[in-house]
Amino acid sequence: MYEDVNNAHERALVFMHKMPRIWIDYCKLLVDQIKLTRTRRTFDRALRALPITQHYRVWPLYLKFVKKYPMHETAVRVHRRMLKLQPEDSEDYVEYLISIGRLDEACVKLAQLVNDEHFISKRGKSNHALWHELCTLISRNPDKVHSLNVEAIIRGGLKRFTDQLGQLWCALADYYTRSGLFERARDIYEEAIETVTTVRDFTQIFDAYAQFEETVISSKMEQMTNNPSEDPEEDDLDIELRLARFEHLMDRRPLLLNSVLLRQNPHNVLEWLKRVELFKDQPREIINTYTEAIQTIDVKKSVGKMNNLWVSFAKFYETNDQIEDSRTIFNKATLVLYKAVDDLASVWCEWAEMEIRHENYDAAMVLMKRATALPSKRAGFFDNTEPVQNRVYRSIKLWSMYADLEESFGTLKTCKAVYNKILDLRIATPQIIINYGMFLEENNYFEDAFKAYERGVALFKWPNVYDIWNTYLSKFINRYGGKKLERTRDLFEQALDGCPAKYAKHLYLLYAKLEEDYGLSRHAMAVYERATSAVLPEQKHELFNIYLRRAAEIYGVTHTRPIYEKAIEVLPDEHARDFSLRFADLERKLGEIDRARAIYAHCSQMCDPRTSANFWDAWKSFEVKHGNEDTVREMLRIKRSVQATYNTQVNYMSAQMLATAGNLTGTTSDLTPDGNLENDGMKLLEQKAASQAAARANADDMKPNKGILFVRSDKPPMESEINQAQNPDEIDIDDDSEPEEEMAVIQRKVVPDEVFGGMKKDED
16 A cells, blocks of 8 residues: 555656655655665655755755664765755754764864854854864864864964963864874973963963873873883883973973963063062073063053162172172163153162162262252153153152261261252252251251251141141240240241141140240230130130130139130030039039029020930039029929920920910910929919909909809918928929929909800809
C-alpha cells in the first residue's frame, strides 16, 4: 500500500510538479519509510522542480533528514548547497561541523563569517563574539585545525579588539601549550606581559602564566614518579631549573605591574619613584631608571611633582657619598620648567639642606642668595605665562629658609637686610613679622622690634593681623609696663578700631588688665563696659561675669547694680535669668527686700512655670522668709498671669472665651484656667459683675422687689498657718491654695427680671 501511495504521488507530480505541498507530503512519506537514497533523490528532484522562492519550505525537512542518520558527508554537502541561497544560516552549519568533529572546516567557515562585514547573526552575536568563539576553538584544538594560520588570526584580533587583549593573548599561548610547544608558549606570555597596558589584562595574563608554569612542573614531577628515567640527576636539575624560573616570575611581579602602569601613563612621577624602590639593591638599574624617567616625563603632562624625582635622584648620589654628582643633579633640577613656583623653591631648599647636612653653611647661604636674586626679567608670582625661574624670587618658602640661615649663621646686619627685603617685596606672612620682632628683641633692639610690628600691622588686615597685634601689645606691656601708658593706650585703641567681634575679647581683657595694673580703675571699668558690647553674643555673659567680679573687687558690691541691670537687659533669656537670680540674692544679702522683690517680678516675665521651676522655687523661698500674705498673693497672681501668657492649651483658651462672653452678657464665669470651679478664682471679674448688677438695681428702684439674697459663702475662713510657724514673719504656702478672704458682709440686693427670664413667677 505504501508503494501505491508512492505511485499516486509520482503520477500527481507529472502535472503538479510546481506545487510544494505535494513535494513536502511525498518527502515526509518517504522519510517515514526509511528509504534513504530514494528520499534524498526525491528532495533533490523537488529542489530542481520548485522555483527558488519555494525552497525555504523544503530545506528544513531536507536538513532534518540528513542529520537524522550518520551520513556526515552527505549532510555537509547538503549544507553547502543550502548556504549558496541562504548564507544567513551559516552559524547552524558551523555548529553541525563542530558536533561531528570536523573542526578544521568549522574554523574556516567561522573565519569567513568574521571577515564578512555584511554578515548579520540571526542569534544576535556581535563580530567580537564570533571572533572570540573562533579564537577559543582554534586555541583548544591545535591538532585538528590545519587550514588556518592561528597566530596570524589571533594577532589580527589583538590589533582590532584592544579591550580583550588578555583573553586573546591567553588563547594564543594556550594554542602553543596544547601543541606541546612550551617554550613558544612561554615567549608568548612574556611578550604579552610586556605589551599590555591595563592592570586587568596583566592580572589575567600573569595568572595564566603562573598556572602554566605550575602545570609544567607538576606534570614533570608526575612523569618522574611514574616513569623514572635512567639519569635522575638530570631530572632533578630540570626540576630545579623549572622551580627557579617560577620563583623568578613571582619575584618579578611588582616590577612587571609597575611597567604596565608606566606604559599606561609614562608621565606618572609616583610610579617612577616606586620603580626606583623596586631596584633598591641594584644601583646601576636605579641610575638607569632615573635617567629614563627624566627623559620620558613631560613636565606639562606629569602626574605628581616633578621636583620630587629630581630631589630623589640627587639624594641617591648623596647617600652614596657622591656629593659633586648630587650638586650636578641639583643644578640641572633648577633649570627645569616646573608647573609651579613652589616646585622650584623646594629644589633650592633641598639643595641648601644638603649643604647644611654636610656642614657647608656658607655654601648654603650662597645658594639662598642666588635663589632669591632678582632676575633680569621680573614677573608676578601668579603669572603663568612666565617661566618659574623669573618668579621664584617672590617665594616665601625660599625667603623663610634664607632668614633662618641668616639667624643661625649670619650677622645681625645681614639678617636684618633679609627681613627688610621680605617686607619690601610685600610677601611677608604674620609669622615672618613675629619672627623678625622676636629676633630683634633677642638682640636687645626693642624699638626696632616694635617698628617691625608696626610695619606688619600696616601690611595686613583683620583677621590676619590679630596674631601680630597680640604679640606686639604683649611685648610692649612687658617692656614698658606703665612708663608709656598713653602710647600703650593709643596702640590698644588702634588695635580695637575695626576689630571683629570674634577677636575682640582677648584684646579688651588685655587692655583692662593694663588699666588695672598701671592706669585708673574707672578706665578699666570703661574698657570692660565697652567689651560687653563689642564681643560675640555667646561671649557676653562671660565678659559680664568678669566685669562684675572686677567691679566688686575694686568698688564694692554696691557698684555692681548698674552692671547687673545692663546684663539683664542685653543678654538672652537663659543668661538673663541667671543674672537676675544673682542680682536678687545680692539685694537680699544687702537687706534691700523690696528691690529684690522687684527684680523677681521683672524676671518672672521671662520664666515659664513649666520650664523654669527653679526660679519660682527661689521666689517662693524668698517670700516665705521675707514676705507676708499680700506679697505671696501678688506672687501667685503674677505666676498665674505668666502661666496664662505661656499657656497654649485648649482649655485655657476656652475659659478665656467663656469669661469674655460672661462680661458681655452681664454674667461671670467661675472657671479657672484648670477648668475647676473656684469662689475666688477670678475676683476682678466678680467685682465687675457686682458693680454692673448694682447699676441695674439702681435703675429699677421703681419696680417691685423681686430680689434674692446673694451671699459669698457660709463657710468659715481657714485658719492661717502663720501661728504654726516658728518665725511669725515666715509663711508656708502652697502654689495651688490661696488665703481666703474675710467673711463678706451679707447684703440684700435686687436682681432684675432679665437675669432670670421666664424661669420664675413674680410671687416667687
